[in-house]
Amino acid sequence: MSAGPAVQHDAAPVRAPEQHRGPRAxxxxxxxxxxxxxxxxxLPALGLYAAARLSGMTVMAAWAWxxxxxxxxxxxxxxxxxxxTGIARNGYGLVLPSPxxxxxxxxxxxxxPLFPGLVRAVATVLxxxxxxxxxLVAWASAGAAAWGVYAVGxxxxxxxxxxxxxxLWGLLPxxxxxxxxxxxxxMTALxxxxxxxxxxxxxxxxxxxALLAGLSRPNAIAVAAAVGCTAALALWRDGRTRGDWRVWAGAAVAPVGWAGYIVWAGYRSGGGPLGYFEVQRLWGSRFDFGKDAFRFIRHLIVARDYMAYYVTLAILVAALVALVYLTLDRPPAALLVYVLVLVVIAVGGSSYFASKPRFLLPAFPLLLPAAVAMARARPRTIAVTAGALAGLSFFYGTYLLAVARVPM
Structure with missing residues (x-):
């Protein structure tokens, strides 16, 4: 496994004009x-990603017009x-009964709060x-996420x-x-x-x-879990790390963002430190170990419904298969813990069935086995596969935004 050639710069000679600069410089x-x-x-990967997403948005925009x-x-x-948008404009405080x-x-x-906070900051400055x-925040985040996905790969x-x-991440359905x-x-970028x-x-x-990711989405607890488990393994396997305060500090601050917002929102809602979960329950969203998902899948089999639900079912099945392949490949513990938590939350959560693929969008390590297999294929096979995925992604993305009437 390659650590990347970036480390070669550590041994580069210091140029003459820089010799009077200090060690920190x-x-x-x-x-x-x-x-x-x-x-x-x-850059090549980011260029391909930008081309894929711009093409997808262009197809959607053309149909929307x-x-x-x-x-x-x-x-x-x-x-x-x-x-x-409402939170970015007015802050928190809006409560509405479902019509x-x-x-x-x-x-x-x-x-x-992280996303609306960034949106408000950008709208204030620009x-x-x-x-x-x-x-603008979403597109910048997508670029940072693509670079981060590349760095891990x-x-x-x-x-x-x-x-x-x-x-592959940019051509998901x-x-x-x-x-x-x-x-x-x-969240994916962080x-x-x-x-x-x-x-x-x-x-x-x-x-x-991980702290910042925990302020972005409820399922970002997966990031803190990954960092915490990786730190625990490092401490267990290598006794020398036990004296490194940075390992302890990194593991300690990782869940602070997620836990801090959960507690704050709970007290803000009047429900105490765990009141956030009551807020989620009143939205119709809770963790029921997949019972609601199973009932909905049964409904899809015995009744007609929107195409988005059938595609959701296919994506969930594909995600579970990809999880098996990823596990068999014995990835680093950080990646395995991260995707396990995301998959459990996505599959085990109730309600909003059509949103489950979106909940799995940050689980990019699930695509690693497919990327490895494609890398071994012939260029023509890669081109045909990418073309087919692009067609599906552009069509389905347009359908989701401009045609379907299901919550995303």
Whole structure:
């Protein structure tokens, strides 16, 4: 397994004009060189990713215009995007009873604060509307996520597999969500770089990024679990790490963001430290060990329903198969713990069946076995596979935003 050629810069000779700079300046310059070199290696993958997502948005926009819908509205102000926009504009405090479902109460405390906070900051600094700022944050997050996915793939399997991993992530059937004003891209960016930091022993970075990820989405507890388990394994396997305060600190701060918001939102809702879960229950969302998902799958078999639900079922089955293959490949513990938690939350959570693929969007390590297999294939096979995935992704993304009437 290749650690990437970036480490070669550590031994580069110091140029004459820099000889009077202090050790800290040398370290800063070396770090900047490594970042630039890492970005240079990732550029082909990022270019493919940008082309895939721009093509997908173009297809969706063309269809949206033909049926009288505005692409910006579909991407930036649809379903959860409406709630994030409201929080960015007015803060928390909106509680609405469901107009269609008895006993369901919509409370904006269900949404974590990092994404709307960033949107508000961008809209304050730049002359942009909140909706446009939300799209800007989402697109920047998607780019950072693609780079992080590449970094993890390159660390484990080299550049070819990493490039295909990024391409596969950008061509998922529901990849249109990556360019919507949703939180999945932001969480994936923070998660990917936190996992990379854990794989490379950068414990403070891993803990800090896990803390931020925990402020982005409820299922981001998977990032803290991955960092915590990786730190525990390092402490158990190598006695020398027990004296390194950075390992302990990284593991300690990793869950702070997620737990901090859960407690704050619970008290804000009037339900005490665990009141957040009552907020989720009133939304109709809870963890029931997959009972609701099983009932819904049974309904799909015996009754007609929207195509989105059948595609959701197919994606869940594919995710479980990919999890088996990933486990058999014996990946690093950080990746395995991360995807296990995400899959358990996605499958075991109740209600909003069509949203489950979106909940799995940050679980990019599930695509590693497919990326490895593609890397061994002939170029023609790779091109045909990528073309087929692109057609499916562009069609289904357009369907989700411009045709389907199911919550995403």
């Amino acid at each position: 040398h370290r800063g310059a070396g770090r900047a060189d490594r970042v630039r070199e890492a970005l240079r290696r990732a 033909t049926i009288g819908k505005h692409p910006r509205t579909l991407l930036g102000h649809l379903w959860d995007g409406i709630w994030y 269609t479902t008895r006993g369901v109460v919509f409370n904006d405390l269900a949404f974590f 002359p942009l509307t909140v909706v446009t700022a939300g799209l 390159e660390r484990l399997h080299g550049r070819r597999v990493a490039t295909l991993l990024v391409l 529901h990849a249109i969500v990556q360019t919507m004003a949703y939180t999945e891209s932001l 998660a990917a770089w936190a996992l990379y930091a854990a794989l490379t022993g950068r414990w403070l970075w891993a803990g800090g990024l």
